[in-house]
Amino acid sequence: QEFDFELKATSVGAPMPEANTATTVGSARASFGQIEFGLADAGKTYEYLIHEVTPATVGWTMAGDVTATVTV
DSSP states (O other): OEEEEEEEEOSTTOOOOSOSEEEEETTOOOOOOOOOOOGGGTTOOOEEEEEEOOOOOTTOOOOOOOEEEEEO
16 A cells, blocks of 8 residues: 655745655555755754555555654
């Protein structure tokens, strides 16, 4: 089964990777790709939210929305 996740920046001006969605199969790792931080980002704190966006399918029961907050 494939699982889709979405990454959103909640901090204004937070650098983002090229893609804001990632897919994983089973227990494999999902990757959004690299986020490039530059000298202008030094000393700043950015917050990102990640949550699953996989639609419910036959045979699967979706849990409530689980969101992970990541602070960089």
